[in-house]
Amino acid sequence: MIEDKNPKRTPLSELGEFKLIEHLTEQFKVKQKSTVTSIGDDAAVLNYDKKQIVVTTDLLVEGVHFDLSYVPLKHLGYKAIIVNLSDVYAMNATATQVTVSIAVSNRFPLEALEELYAGIATAAEIYNVDVVGGDTTSSTSGLIISVTAIGEVKKGEEVLRSGAKPNDLLVITGDIGGAYMGLQILEREKEVFKVNPNSQPDLSMYTYIIERQLKPEARKDIVELLKELEVKPTSMIDISDGLSSEVIHLCKQSKVGVDVYENKIPLDPQVISTCEEFNIDSTTIALNGGEDYELLMTISQEDFPKIKGNPNLTVIGYMTEEDRGMHLVTRAETKIPIIAKGWNALGES
Ligand code: ADP
Ligand code: MG
Numbered sequence: 001m002i003e004d005k006n007p008k009r010t011p012l013s014e015l016g017e018f019k020l021i022e023h024l025t026e027q028f029k030v031k032q033k034s035t036v037t038s039i040g041d042d043a044a045v046l047n048y049d050k051k052q053i054v055v056t057t058d059l060l061v062e063g064v065h066f067d068l069s070y071v072p073l074k075h076l077g078y079k080a081i082i083v084n085l086s087d088v089y090a091m092n093a094t095a096t097q098v099t100v101s102i103a104v105s106n107r108f109p110l111e112a113l114e115e116l117y118a119g120i121a122t123a124a125e126i127y128n129v130d131v132v133g134g135d136t137t138s139s140t141s142g143l144i145i146s147v148t149a150i151g152e153v154k155k156g157e158e159v160l161r162s163g164a165k166p167n168d169l170l171v172i173t174g175d176i177g178g179a180y181m182g183l184q185i186l187e188r189e190k191e192v193f194k195v196n197p198n199s200q201p202d203l204s205m206y207t208y209i210i211e212r213q214l215k216p217e218a219r220k221d222i223v224e225l226l227k228e229l230e231v232k233p234t235s236m237i238d239i240s241d242g243l244s245s246e247v248i249h250l251c252k253q254s255k256v257g258v259d260v261y262e263n264k265i266p267l268d269p270q271v272i273s274t275c276e277e278f279n280i281d282s283t284t285i286a287l288n289g290g291e292d293y294e295l296l297m298t299i300s301q302e303d304f305p306k307i308k309g310n311p312n313l314t315v316i317g318y319m320t321e322e323d324r325g326m327h328l329v330t331r332a333e334t335k336i337p338i339i340a341k342g343w344n345a346l347g348e349s
Contacts, residue, residue, distance in 0.1 A: 009109035020110070021136050024117045028124065028131040032096045034152065035130045044132035046097060051152040056087040062142030070186045073112055075214045076145070077119025083240065084149035085127055086218040086293040090238035091160075093153035094223065097132045098124065101146040103139035116145075127220055157232065164235040164254035164298040170317040171233075171307065173222050173294045175266040176243055177282060180289030181274045182206065182213030208270045216293045222312060229306045233297035244287040245340045246296050248326060254298075257320035260338065262330045264316040287328070287338070 012020060025039045036045035046053075060066060060080055068076075081098060088095040100120060104113065124131050129149070185206045192199050203210060219238075226233065235254055237246045243265070251258050265286045275282040298319055299307065307313045317329075326338040 008111050010111060012104070012106060012108065012110060012113075015110065017136060020113070023110070024113060024136075025131065025134075027117070027121050030130050031128055032130045034096050035132055038130060038132045039134075044097070044099075046132070046150070048152050050155075052155055052158065054088055054091045054093045054151045054153055054158070055148065056084055057146060057148045058084050058087070060145045060147075062144065067190075068143070070190055071214060073115035074119035074122075077116040077121075078123045079119075079214070079216060080145045080147050081120055081123035081127070081129075081149075082216050082218045082293060084147045085123075085129070085220065086238040086240065088149050088151035089219055089223045090236050090295060091151070091153060091158050092223055092226065092233065092236060093151040093158065095127060095129050095149055095151040095218075095220070097130045097150040099148045099150075100131060100134040101136070101148075102134070103137050103144040105139045105141055105143070107141075108143065127218065159233050159236040159297070160253075161235055161237050161250055162253040163233075164250055164256050164319050165300070166256055166319050166321050168234050168256075168298040168300055168319045169304060169315045170247070170250075170258060170260065170319060171297050171299055171313050172239075172243070172266065172316050173219050173296075173312055173314075174292070175268045175271070176239060176292045176294055177271040177275075177285040177289045178209045178212035178268055179216060179291035179293075180213075180242075180285055181271050181278075182209035182211070183291075184278060185210060185274065186213060206270065206274065208268055209274060212292065216291065218293055219295050222295050225310075225312060229310075231299055231303045231306050233299050236295060236297040239292050239294045239296050240290060242286075242288040242290040243296065244338050247338055248340055250296065250298065251319075251322075251326050254319070255322050257322050257324035258317055258326045258338070259320060259324075259335075260317035260326075260328050262328055264314060266314045266316075283328075283330075 030038050034046050034048050036047050038044055066076055085095045189201050235250050237249055239246050247258055262283050267282055272282050275285055327335040328338050329335055
């Protein structure tokens with residue numbers, strides 16, 4: 001379905017490991033003050049003075065986390081960086097460096113890895129992080145990518161999952177459900193393509209949700225916005241697995257309960273119309289969809305005037321005492337327990 005824009009196929013064996021690493025990494029220029037030495041030695045040297053460091057890793061496995069029949073390699077490289085930076089921002093930290101490790105089979109020519117690294121380089125440029133190392137090895141079948149992201153945060157400015165208090169407001173950035181619905185469209189088109197390889201799908205009405213799936217962004221801007229507004233959330237997490245499981249993480253680790261208001265959950269019109277087309281409930285998708293990489297946070301009521309009216313931040317509920325439990329308050333004003341997966345909005349109300 002995705003056209004091969006680069007028809008040349010140079011076998012990796014033609015370069016050997018060292019030439020390959022050199023070829024893929026020569027484009028990376030150091031931007032961060034904290035990067036003392038980058039790629040090329042046994043390890044990178046980083047200097048953070050007295051700042052605290054945050055470190056996070058994610059592993060992406062072909063066939064488990066991505067399907068190369070509809071994910072262009074460039075987008076995959078971009079997304080591999082984004083999902084890690086999102087975890088750094090969820091700590092209220094600034095991302096500064098990444099390392100990228102790949103295991104690749106000889107099924108991939110050099111040009112495929114060039115595409116992957118073009119995506120990695122674009123993300124590193126846009127998010128202002130240095131690629132300071134990694135590892136390259138072979139794999140017997142699929143592609144595996146592991147990214148480690150490093151960031152910095154001043155002592156006392158880090159935001160954990162465990163700091164929410166009863167009466168705090170539950171706040172979400174952007175809108176959710178788009179990445180999941182984008183995936184539904186891509187999977188549907190893949191099936192159509194199998195039956196009729198000449199089909200030319202018109203995906204123009206799904207551009208936003210497909211972009212949410214293929215080219216997600218991490219909310220670096222929100223960490224900067226919170227600083228500007230002088231708001232330090234009491235707890236924060238990024239939304240990688242769906243709103244309900246992230247809400248549950250915040251509640252469990254903070255030992256609080258929550259009331260989430262169904263009618264406050266921000267949904268893009270394309271999510272609503274695509275849910276209608278697939279005949280699925282949009283709240284179910286918002287709760288269980290995942291991969292939106294928005295931030296979910298709690299803030300003290302006192303800070304409400306500072307965030308009020310900001311188009312990036314939506315209050316969707318408030319925290320309660322732990323023994324009140326975790327609930328969704330539906331449009332019909334009934335309370336439904338929030339569970340991690342398989343919640344059925346229509347079936348239970
Ligand atoms: P070593 O034998 O010490 O593991 P390598 O030959 O694997 O060293 O790597 C040489 C340099 O290139 C190191 O600085 C390493 O961090 C970097 N590097 C290796 N593979 C990658 C990759 N896929 N992406 C970015 N940097 C890499
Ligand atoms: Mg190595």
